[in-house]
Amino acid sequence: MSAREREVTATPATPSQPYTPSVPCAQPVPRQLPRRAPRFRAGRDLVALVLLPLPLVALVLPAAFAGGGTRRWFGGRSESQRAEAQAAKDAAAAAFYELDTAQRDLRISIETITAVDDTPPARRAVADFEALGRRIDEVSHTYISAVDAHDLDRDDLEASVAAHARTELTRAKDELGRVKQELDRFEQGLGPLLGxxxxxxxxxxxxxxxxxxxxxxxxxxxxxxxxxxxxxxxxxxxxxxxxxxxxxxxxxxxxxxxxxxxxxxxxxxxxxxxxxxxxxxxxxxxxxIDRRLVSLRTRAQALTTRSGQVNPVLSELRRRFVAACWQDLQQVPDQAAEAVRQAEVKLAEARVAREEQRWADATALLSTVRALLNTTDEAVSAAGDRLRRLNEVSKDPQREIERTRFAIRDAQRLAMAGRNTPDPRQARPLDDSVARLERAIGSLEGRHPDYWHFLTELEAVRGTVAGVVSQIREERGAGA
Known part of the structure; x- marks a missing residue:
């Protein structure tokens, strides 16, 4: 066996024993080499294995695979799977954070709506948000379970475990994203209620x-x-x-x-x-109030004086005209005196209320006094006005007749304008007015005519004619 072969056999490459050459050195050899030294040694040891006989290779091979070379071949794939799983975990965490933030913001909007609105749409929005909350709890539980089930920081993490973790975390991220989209659509629908x-x-x-x-x-x-x-x-x-x-x-x-x-x-x-x-x-x-007290007191005194002039007027009416011309005025003197008396009583009460500064009472009492005096004034004036009008018509009834005939003819011309035949709804009341005028004129014949009846009849005829004219103009105005 050569010296190279004896060196390889004597110093197998194991993780616990760093490679040291057998050649003596002048300087002492350190106990641990830099980090990349074992990988360089493993490659050199493999070259040496090729040179060994087969029996020695069988003895050395297990020790070689138990060294640093094993961690490099299989650890690279595990680290890649670990990195992918970690990336999936980070993505799921980001999706979870986005969903949680959106839910918190939306809860503030829902609380704003419920604080103001209790209508059925608002209550329905609250119910829908609660349903979404339950869905969010489900996907959040799935995400948290996936995170807790896999420790991606373990040194002995297997590639298959990392791949499984990546799949579960990716699925959790996708579920979180889908629920986030549902939450966004729900938030868009809240626009009118929230506004x-x-x-x-x-x-x-x-x-x-x-x-x-x-x-x-x-x-x-x-x-x-x-x-x-x-x-x-x-x-x-x-x-x-x-x-x-x-x-x-x-x-x-x-x-x-x-x-x-x-x-x-x-x-x-x-x-x-x-x-x-x-x-x-x-x-x-x-x-x-002070001014009105003085004014109404003065007016009551003046009406007292005027009401004393009604009896001479009634005396002349009785002397010159038939009873129908003055019978309705017989009670005017007594009514005027009573109304003035009541007005003076109310004035005294109003003065007391003013002194006691009961402003509302004083104002109400003064309004009552004014109404009493107005009624009395009208009654007293009616007697003198009746005598004046009867004097005028008795001297010249033709003036009232011509005035009424002119009103009838003017209405007849308006009714025929643009037509060959008049509308029966308008012609009939006009014809009746003509007949009524003639009857009123005929009532003046005789020794003692009822001039008051004559005056009131002609006033009624003119009122009917005016109503027909108003109807014609309204219909033509609507047709235009």
């Missing part, structure tokens, strides 16, 4: 602040009015009634709901604004 909810939430803080500022302004206005010596007890009571509403506003929308809080804030702002406006107008209102 409506965000709009209401954006209104919430400004609305509550406006309500608070309105209450403060009303309180300040009330203090300013009281400083002038005017009472405002009713306004103070209305402002105090808003205190519980302010408490609920301060408790927030989380306790009472966004829609209810918005409605409450608007109502408080509106009511407080009304109190402030009335408080600011109160000095002017007091002045106005």
């Amino acid at each position: 409506k909810a965000e709009t209401q939430l954006a209104r919430l803080a400004p609305a509550v602040e406006r309500a608070r500022q309105s209450l403060l302004a009303a309180s300040n206005a009330l203090d300013a009015v009281r400083a002038t010596g005017l009472k405002a007890d009713d306004l103070a009571a209305r402002l105090a009634a808003l205190a519980p509403e302010l408490t609920k506003l301060n408790q927030g929308a989380g306790q009472h709901g966004v829609p209810e809080t918005l409605e409450r804030a608007d109502r408080v702002a509106r009511d407080a604004g009304a109190v402030r406006a009335e408080a600011e107008r109160l000095p002017e209102r007091a002045t106005e």
Whole structure:
């Protein structure tokens, strides 16, 4: 056996014993070579094996395969599978993170909607999100199980195990991605509901602040009015009634709901604004009540004087015209006196209310006084107006006749405009008006004609004709 053969046989290549040459050296040999030395030695040992006889090769071969050469041949494939599995694990982790982030963001949107909206579409969106949450829990459990089942950092990780891990992690990543797409589509469908909810939430803080500022302004206005010596007890009571509403506003929308809080804030702002406006107008209102008290008192005194002139008017009507011309005016003097008396009583009550600064009562009483005086004024004026009109028609009834005939002829021309024959719906009332006019004219014949009946008949005829004219114009206007 040659010296080379004895060297190879004496020093088999094993992982636990580094290769050292048998040739003596002047310098001591270190106990461990650099990291790449075993691989270089393994290749050289294989060359030496070729030179050995077959029996020696059989003895040396197992030891050679037990050394560093084995780790290189099979470890390269295992490391490749490990790297691919690790990449699949990283991709699955990224997909899991994206899905978790999207779910958290979407949960905020759902909470925004539920805080504002309780309609069936909103409740349906909440139910769909819960169903998606269960689906997300399933795929997340699958991903976590796949990660826990495979330790990719083990030194003895086999290639087949790494490949299996890569397959499971890739499948988990794909499931996470599909659920993420479902979540994205669901989020797109929430657009209208979310926009409506965000709009209401954006209104919430400004609305509550406006309500608070309105209450403060009303309180300040009330203090300013009281400083002038005017009472405002009713306004103070209305402002105090808003205190519980302010408490609920301060408790927030989380306790009472966004829609209810918005409605409450608007109502408080509106009511407080009304109190402030009335408080600011109160000095002017007091002045106005004082002015009306004086004005209505003067008017009541004037009507007392005028109502005393009704009896002479009635006396002349009785003397010159038939009873039908004045019978409905017989009670005017007594009615006028009673109305003036009631007005004076209400005026006294209004004056007391003003002194006690019961502004609403004073205003209501003055309105009653004004209505009584208006009615009395009309009744007193009616007697004098009746005498004037009867005097005019008794002297010249032809004026009223011509006025009525002109109205009838004008309506007849309008009804025939653009037509050969009139519409029966319009011709009939016009023909009846002509006959009615003739009968009214005939009623003037005799020794004591009823001029009042004559006047009222002609007024009724002119009213009927005016109705026909209005109907014609409306129909032609609609046809145009």
